[in-house]
Each structure stands twice: as C-alpha cells, then as structure tokens.
Amino acid sequence: MKTLQYDVVAIGSGFGSAPVALRLAEAGFSVLVIEKGPAINPEKDFKQSQNINYLQKYYKQHDGKGFGVTAVEALGGGSGFYLGISLRAPSFIFDSKDYKNNTYWPSNISRPTLDPYYKKAEDMLSVNQIDTKDVSKNGQLFSQMMSNLNLSSDRTRLAVTDCKKCGFCVTGCTYNAKQSLLLNYIPKARAKGVTYITEAEALSIKPLQKNGKYKYELTARIKNTDHLSIQARVVTLGAGAVGTAKFLLKNKDNLPNLSSTLGKTLTGNVFYTAFGALPKSMRDGEMFKGNGLPGTMSYEFLESHKMLLIPYKTLPIQMMARVRITLTDGQGKKSWWGQSHANMMKSFKKRMFILTATSFLQDYAQMNIDSHEKLRITYSPSEQTVQRHKKNNALLKSLLAKNGLKIAESDVINWEGKLFENLHYNSTHPVGSARMAIDEANGVIDENNEVFNYKGLFVTDASAIPSPLIVPPTLTILAMAERATESIMNRLQH
C-alpha cells in the first residue's frame, strides 16, 4: 500500500475544511484533502434537474428514529447545493443554554470575537444583502404581510452574485452565480498547492509514536478499490456533523480516550412550515421563477420564540417527496389525492404561499454505530420541544391567517410517502456531534478545536459547533474554521 506524507490532512472538502486547506497552504504547509464524494466541475456537472439519479449522486439522507439528516457528499460539500443564505449568528446564541440549562459555548467565544472571521468568510464568498430589485414576488408578499401586522422584515444576505433567477439553487448553480466553495476557497487552495483526492473515503486513523515527525496515520479507500496510507503531522476533520462523528465513532478502538460525549450531542436547526392559499385581496405569488429564495426574512420572533422566519420557494420534487398538503375546497372536501388536491396543486405556483421558520432544537439526538457498522440515529423530544413545536407552528399559521390566507394542513412524510407516527425532525443544519466544550466531560474538542487527549487532531466543521444557531450555520462554520486555522498553525509550529 502506497504511503503519503503531509503536514496536514483534511477529511472532507466542505465549509469546515475549506479555510483550513487554503490558509495552511498559504502559510507554506503541505496539505492533502480527501473527499468521499465525487469531484465537481460546475460548468459540466451541475444540472438544472429534478432527476432522482442526478440528485442522489450528491444528496445523502441519514434517517433515524425521530431525527434525520440530509447531507451532501461532493467536492465542496454542501456549498454546491445550499441556498446561499449567509448570516452571522446572533450574539445571544453564544450565551444560550440547552434544555438542562447547561451553557453551550466556551466563554471566550462570542459574536464580537468571531466577527473578524465572519468578515473573512463573507469577503471570500462575496456575501451581500440582496438588492430590493432582486427580491422575488413571494419575498415581497411576505414583507407586505409582516408590515400589515406592524412586524419587521429584512432583506436577507446571500453568497450570490448576478443571479440568473432560474430557481435551481439546490441542484447546483449552472451559472456560477451562487458562490459555492468551488469558485473561491478550493481553486485558491489548489493554486497554493493543496492536493484534493475525491471519491476517497477515510477509513481509519491511529496515533503514531509521539516523538516522530508524523503524529497520525490514516487509511483511505480510493474509488472503492485502491487503498492509501497517509501520515500527517496534523489531521483535521471536516466531514460534516454526521461524517465526522461517524468516523470517530468507528475509530474509538484506535482513539480510546475520546470523550464519552461523542455522538451524544447531535443537534441543529429544525424547521416549521405553514402553507396557505393567498386571499383574493393579495396579488399572485411566484413559486418557481426568480431567486431560489424569495429574499426576505424576519427576525421579529428570533429572541422570543427562537425562530427566524423565511418565506420559501420549492422545486416540485422537494415538496412532493417530503410534505403532504391538503386544503379544503369550496365543497368542503379535502384529500391528499384526487380532484380537490389537484385543484390545489394547479394553484400552487401563484396562489399558495409557504412560510418556514428555522428554529433551535434544545435537546439532543444520539448517534451510535451498531454491530453491523451502520450508523444509527435516535431522538426523543423533550416535553419542552413538543410544546415549542406546537406553539411555533401555531404562530406561523396565525401570521398567515391574520393576513387572510386560508391555511392548508401539512404533514411531513417519509421516503415511502407515509406520515410519521410521532414528531420527526429532519435537519439540513445539524451541528454539535463532536462539539466544543470547556472539558471532555462536556465535549469532544477544546476551545481551540483540538480533540481532548489527542494533540494534532482537530475538528473544524459543523460537528464542532456546540449549539444550534437558528440562522443557517454555513457562515459560522466557515468563520469557526478560519479561527481554528490559527490554533492548527500554532500546533504545527511547536
């Protein structure tokens, strides 16, 4: 088996690894990035497509009992497929507590301390507040609804330049308008000599002798056949909230002093959604054309309800595959199929409105590896979560109802099209599975992102972030990774 040697090996190529690779290469270190998913050339590989084969090439669903995670495996991670919302986490998040009243974050991390790193990330991704003339109809209608009730709304911030309004952000931007990592961090890192190997799955890691130059040895499987051995002075884990924790869980025998909290503190943003039919007094919306996101949002209930309100647009497959919507028709009939449902679907493009909220899950899902080496995720909501779920859903519906919208019933469905029996969350913003904490009794890594008891091993992705953020986490993941590069450099230099 071939053995490579690098100063730094980064596992994963998404938001958690991008700054690490670039900044360490800029500082003159040799860097290898191994990515489980396929390479992507945006011009050739991205498609405006709902074809399931195409989507399944990149999107991976990790379903568990009570909790599921949607992730992406590809060069650039989720950056190729996210909506591009780029918001800094509010200050109060860094003082927040979980359902057992435990503080999530180390005290030396706060919004002001992260602001310089946020700025770095925003500059790299060309993040800007969307212009008034780029807000789509549904975003405008949302602002109208909120101002009808004397409530605030703001234009959102996006990592998008010169959007062509195709609405296919989540299948990959064919116009290079959405700023995925493939357009900035990764090419710059390549120019500085970073090596990327795709379709390469990291299998194992073990510490080497302490007085050697190289501290860790990894094995990786390339394209399902070849194997590679890699020695590194520093290893950074950026495989995502599921991937990183899963990798560490599978290597517990080689890393016996990992914190017992590994995989036990998976959390994240969850979503509430309300659907309504616009009243005759309101103008048509537009569900498909325009930016992938309507362009406005509201912080009105951020502190009171821990919710960020965002009007939503959806590709048909996104909606049909995950939500069952029913609306009572003029004859009082309601069904999830047949004539009344078809009537509602015909009106979907212009007369249906979707209001979502990202919110704060205060309890935890658990990740385990079973005897067949499969990942298992389990979650039971606390009573507090159940009550918040009811309260927040009711709030969304009332905001629409007060504006005259007729509320449609909506239920989340699984991949067989069936209703979940109990409360089930699916998150595209999972965090915290190998989280940062003040000590190993509370987390896997210290406030410098270094794994407790394992010098030279770092976690720099969403799994490091101890709390949900309410806002989408991508900018915070980047900022935290930018910050972590300083500690990593420090480790390399001493």
Next chain:
Amino acid sequence: MKAACITYASAQVNLVSNNSFETKLPLRHEKILRAFIDAVVPGCDLDNINHLSGFYDESLPMAKYVRLLILRINRMKRKLGFYKRFYHLSREERTRIIEYGYKNSKLDYEMFHAAIYLSQITVYGGIFNQMTNADFIGFEGSVTVEPHRSTWHYTDLEGLEIPLTINGNYH
C-alpha cells in the same frame, strides 16, 4: 413494499403508433394505469409517456408489483359491483374503487398508497421529463434564458420591509 421512488434510473420510452408505450405491459394494463393516474391527478395529460414511467421502470420496486396492482384494482372493482373495464368507468367510480382498495387490506393499502404517491411524484414533480418540467402545475423546468423581471418581481411592491437590522445581520 416500499415506494422507493428515489432509488432508480429513469428509462427512455418510445411512443409507438398504436398509442401504447413500450412498457412490456399489455395495452389494456397501460390503459388501467392511465385511468388510475387520471383519478389521482384529474386533468393531467394522459398522453404524456413519462407519467407511466414510475410503474414499469424495472429499477423501481413498483415494476415488480404492477401486475399485482392491476389485479387488485380489478378485484376491488368487482367487489364494488362494477363490471365494465376500469378505464371505461367514470372518474368518480374509479375514485371510489381506489378509496375502497386503500382501506381493504394491509396489502392493498400498501399497494394503492404507493401507486398514488408514485403518480403524484411523476405528474406534479415531472421527474421523468427531460426538461424536468411539470406542465400540470405550471413548472417550466430548466431555464436557459433569464426570465423577465415582471414574472418574478413587482416593481411597485419594492421596499415594504420594516427592517430590524442595518445590513441583514442580527446584532
């Protein structure tokens, strides 16, 4: 039985001159399926060859059960006292048969539920269409020319926000 509609390859189908599709099914079976889809999504284009794709694509689980589905549809039809062919019945009658089948037994529930879900994904989602458009709901699919501003923006509804922030970031 899983309606694992996301775990397959989409197949290309050729339309042949006698208005049947090369589905490897007898023509009358295709007609039954089209009549089924018509009850689930009334008014959809039944000549759209892609709407049947989910039922016969052999990489999808439903392809293994489609003949059983057709058998069960006919069985439910007879149980309700209808003796005409399923595709000669009115939409209301076909709807009654599907509703009945849905509640008849666990097997029928699984089968009919999966078929309904598949019909909806196929028609409303347009997932088998090359341009991934879905005409029924006015979704035009892939975009090669930037749509005119008036289709997605109201000039006279600009600036209605009452902002809480200076630049979109909360303090």
